Amino acid sequence: MPPVVKVLVKRALILFVIVLIATYITILVANVGGYIDDLKKKEIEFQVAQAVQNNPQYKDLSPAEKTALIKKLAQVEIKRQGLDQPFIIRSFRYLWDAITLDLGRAEKMTSDSGSRSVRIIILERLPQTILLFTTATVINFFIGLFGGLSLSRKFGSFLDKLVIYLSPTSAIPGWFYGIFLIMIFYTWLHVLPPGGLVDYPPPPDPVGYVLSVLKHMILPLLSWVVSSFFIGIYSNRTFFLLYSTEDYVEVAKAKGLPPRQIERRYILRPALPPIITQFAFAVVFSWSGAIITETVFNWPGLGLAYYQAINLVDVPVIVGITVVFGYLIAATVFILEILYGLVDPRIKAGMGEAL
Amino acid sequence: MALLKVEDLVMYYRTRKGTVKAVDHVSFEIEKGETLAIVGESGCGKSSLSRAIIRLLPRNVETYEGKVFLNGTNIMELSEERFRKEVRWRKISMVFQGALNALNPVLKVGEQVAEPLVIHMGMGKKEALKEAREMIKQVGIAEAFVDRYPFELSGGMRQRIVIAMALITDPDLVILDEPTSALDVITQANVMNLLKRLKKERDLTYIFITHDIALASELADKMATMYAGQIIELADSESYFGKPLHPYTQKLLGSVPTLREDKEIAPIPGTPPNLLNPPVGCRFRPRCDQAMEICEKEPPMFSLDGHRVKCWLYRGEE
Numbered sequence: 233m234p235p236v237v238k239v240l241v242k243r244a245l246i247l248f249v250i251v252l253i254a255t256y257i258t259i260l261v262a263n264v265g266g267y268i269d270d271l272k273k274k275e276i277e278f279q280v281a282q283a284v285q286n287n288p289q290y291k292d293l294s295p296a297e298k299t300a301l302i303k304k305l306a307q308v309e310i311k312r313q314g315l316d317q318p319f320i321i322r323s324f325r326y327l328w329d330a331i332t333l334d335l336g337r338a339e340k341m342t343s344d345s346g347s348r349s350v351r352i353i354i355l356e357r358l359p360q361t362i363l364l365f366t367t368a369t370v371i372n373f374f375i376g377l378f379g380g381l382s383l384s385r386k387f388g389s390f391l392d393k394l395v396i397y398l399s400p401t402s403a404i405p406g407w408f409y410g411i412f413l414i415m416i417f418y419t420w421l422h423v424l425p426p427g428g429l430v431d432y433p434p435p436p437d438p439v440g441y442v443l444s445v446l447k448h449m450i451l452p453l454l455s456w457v458v459s460s461f462f463i464g465i466y467s468n469r470t471f472f473l474l475y476s477t478e479d480y481v482e483v484a485k486a487k488g489l490p491p492r493q494i495e496r497r498y499i500l501r502p503a504l505p506p507i508i509t510q511f512a513f514a515v516v517f518s519w520s521g522a523i524i525t526e527t528v529f530n531w532p533g534l535g536l537a538y539y540q541a542i543n544l545v546d547v548p549v550i551v552g553i554t555v556v557f558g559y560l561i562a563a564t565v566f567i568l569e570i571l572y573g574l575v576d577p578r579i580k581a582g583m584g585e586a587l
Numbered sequence: 588m589a590l591l592k593v594e595d596l597v598m599y600y601r602t603r604k605g606t607v608k609a610v611d612h613v614s615f616e617i618e619k620g621e622t623l624a625i626v627g628e629s630g631c632g633k634s635s636l637s638r639a640i641i642r643l644l645p646r647n648v649e650t651y652e653g654k655v656f657l658n659g660t661n662i663m664e665l666s667e668e669r670f671r672k673e674v675r676w677r678k679i680s681m682v683f684q685g686a687l688n689a690l691n692p693v694l695k696v697g698e699q700v701a702e703p704l705v706i707h708m709g710m711g712k713k714e715a716l717k718e719a720r721e722m723i724k725q726v727g728i729a730e731a732f733v734d735r736y737p738f739e740l741s742g743g744m745r746q747r748i749v750i751a752m753a754l755i756t757d758p759d760l761v762i763l764d765e766p767t768s769a770l771d772v773i774t775q776a777n778v779m780n781l782l783k784r785l786k787k788e789r790d791l792t793y794i795f796i797t798h799d800i801a802l803a804s805e806l807a808d809k810m811a812t813m814y815a816g817q818i819i820e821l822a823d824s825e826s827y828f829g830k831p832l833h834p835y836t837q838k839l840l841g842s843v844p845t846l847r848e849d850k851e852i853a854p855i856p857g858t859p860p861n862l863l864n865p866p867v868g869c870r871f872r873p874r875c876d877q878a879m880e881i882c883e884k885e886p887p888m889f890s891l892d893g894h895r896v897k898c899w900l901y902r903g904e905e
Contacts, residue, residue: 387646479688486641486683487703487752488675501693576693577736 236573239583243569251558252331258554259326262547266319273306273315280306326551333559335552340544344532350552353537360429361521361533364449368406368456369518372464373511375457380468381495384476395466402463407524410455414528417451424451427530452529475503504575512564520557588659589616590792591640591760596653598639606649607862609635611816613653614888617760617809622786622793624807625818626800626839628859632816633796634684637762640794641679642670658759676703680753682746684765684796689749690737696745697723697733700752707756722751726781743774747781754785763795767802779805800843804828812836815860815870822894832896835871869899 233241263269281302284290290298310316314325329336335350343353386392418426424447425431431444475481476499484498500507521535534553541549573580598610609632617623627633638644644651655663662674680703683689690699700722701715710718720730726747737745746766753761763782767775783806785791797803803810810827812820812835820833831837838855857874860866866873868883875882881899889901 479683480691482643483681483683483689483749484691486643486675486681487706488671488677489702489706490671493706497694498691502691504693578692578738581736581739 236580236583240566240569244566247562247566251555251562252327254558255330255551255555256323256327258551259323259330259547262545262550263319263323263326266323268545268547269315269319269322272313273310276309276313276315277302277306280309330551330555333555335555336548338541338546338549340546341537341540341549350548353549354534354552354556357521357532357534357537358519360531361519361535363445364452364531364533365456365518365521365525366515367449368453369514371453371457372460373514375461376464376468377507379465380470381472381500383465383469384472385491385495387473392469395462395469399462399466402460404459405524406452406456406459406522407528409458410452410525410528413451413455413458426451427528429532448529452525452531455525455529471506472499472503475499478502501575505572505579508571508575509568512568513561516557516561516564519560520553589656590619590621590658591794592616592654592656593640594654594656596636596639596655597650598635598644598648599650600645601647601649602863605863608632608816608865609862610639611865613813613816613818615811615818615821617792617794619759619792620790621808622795622806623809623811624795624797624803624824625811625813626797626803627813629798630859630862631813632862633798633813634764635816636813637681637764637794637796640762641675641681642667672707676753676756676758677707678758679760679762680756680758681762681764682749682753682766684768690745692737694736695734696737696740696748700733700748700755703752703756719751719755722755723748726751726754726785741774742770743777746770746774746778750778750781750785754789754791757789760792760794763793763797765797766795768797768799775802782806800839812839815865816862817870817897819871819897820895822896826894830894832891832894832901833871833898834875834877834900869897 284298284302284305290301293301307316314322333351335354337348338350338353341353342348343356345352345356347353383392383395414426417424428448429445430441430448435441435444478498480502481494481498484494489498519534520538521533523535523539525531526533526536537549538553540546541553569583573583593616594614596610596613599606599608601607611632613636615623625633625636639651640655642651653663654661657674657678662670665673690696697716697719701710701712701719704710704715704718705712708715716733720733723733724730728744728747728751732740732744732748737748740748746769750766766782767778770778779802782793786793786806793806795803795806804824807824810820810822810824811818812833814835820827820831820836822832827836828840831840835855838853841850841853842855844850844852855874860870860873868885869875869878872878872882877900879899881902884899886897886899886902888895888897891901
């Protein structure tokens, strides 16, 4: 087996173990270390008691007999749900189900189409989240990258100072700008919808549908772009300033390379690994949606589902979303390892020698 | 006609504390095939001088003026774009200080050596790489290394690559800015021998910037002492080492041990002046044991049979 493959297999195993641990911790936390089970048992006993009390068949039983019956039926139900086993054993069963992506059924939540399957709950929300937040993230990333790069060339200029002074505007979150944008473009100008995914009723033809969705995307997108505009450019500018003080950049300048080539080959190329990392993680995190922005714009995304699941203590949904993200992040890290090797010969050599 | 004639070159830059007079009215000239070594303590402005010649200015530059004639043309008057295309690396190339960091870590060394040919000579990449291969052989590195990355080479090899890169366009003038400072003594000697050999073979013109007087003496036809942003002594090597005139140069030479004679090593008292606020008049005055009243006025450059010195001691001897 070539050394690079060995290294990658090793990395993949380590990443898997990390996902395993993270998922297990989530299971423990989401179940409050087994306390949720006590609540569930009480709930079962209560439901069984109600059922027995209301069942005319048991009307003639004495209170003692009723209590005994309730206890017996409750035990059966608890056993049926597997709650008689100690939590520690069940926690590992949950872990196995989660890790094999057998996400099970939600306890309280239903998907928009009425299904209880956790998988469907997640899959129904994910596309909208990707559509809005991944688009926003990608736009912000490129604004920051190219804005920062061109600003780093104008170090100390008026524009440079202006961006530095305006960068604290990004301390205000996107949804807050969103409220203002809704006020301007909906309440005042009446040109854009205040929220939602699509017009009601949805346009029947696909083209009209897509246009309607795009129209609904403008304000939430804009709110995120405005919010991270200056800080994105500012932080990238500082990043590129650091990379452009390297000696080899000065050498390239002395060699008479045109500024564009210096930027491409001597600043961007060596800076590629951190840029790729930043991009990859921004994209992965965008998949988890954003709770408040989704609320403000009434956008049916995953962030809202996660928030509801936490509020309802719907353990299967919480664990399901977590494990899906665990895998996504691990996969991203793994792909990054390969990309690093491709863009930076030093890392490639390190991978070859690692074993 | 001198190959390079520098007249009253000035380069000041701004800092939060004030203006740093890194290059302060410097003049000198070099003939083709000559080597001028410029020596001085750290922070005396030698590197700033070399950068000012090739117009690599710091971002916070405040004043940049004077005349630099290359083959009779004042290159200070060229636009940035023309300077880049016509002067940089075509006419003047440079071997940088701390060459370990002078190579782009993610480009193959061959590409970096060949790059100037592609930009300035309009060569195709293949052809340029062929030339680079040839050049790399000339500086004593096996051809196979063209396809390696800088981190796969030792410090000495990298410095040789940087030298190959500086010579690839066959420039009129090569500025060597502390070319061996980051290397160990053995490698240093090898690189110096390489520089000497190349000079002889290719009739190169060097400006050699160093703080190491012994190294300078190996290569120099002409010597200059730089102190606090100014050139204070300029002479043929023979005259400079044989009969140094400026008290600072005398002390500088006195502070270096030599093999042939038994002498007392005397350090120079005091510290180099702050370029933010250099002493008025002669800048060496506060450290000079021969200082006089007149030294409070700035001395002009006196010339004694071509041996130039910026010191009041020689005012009557011109």
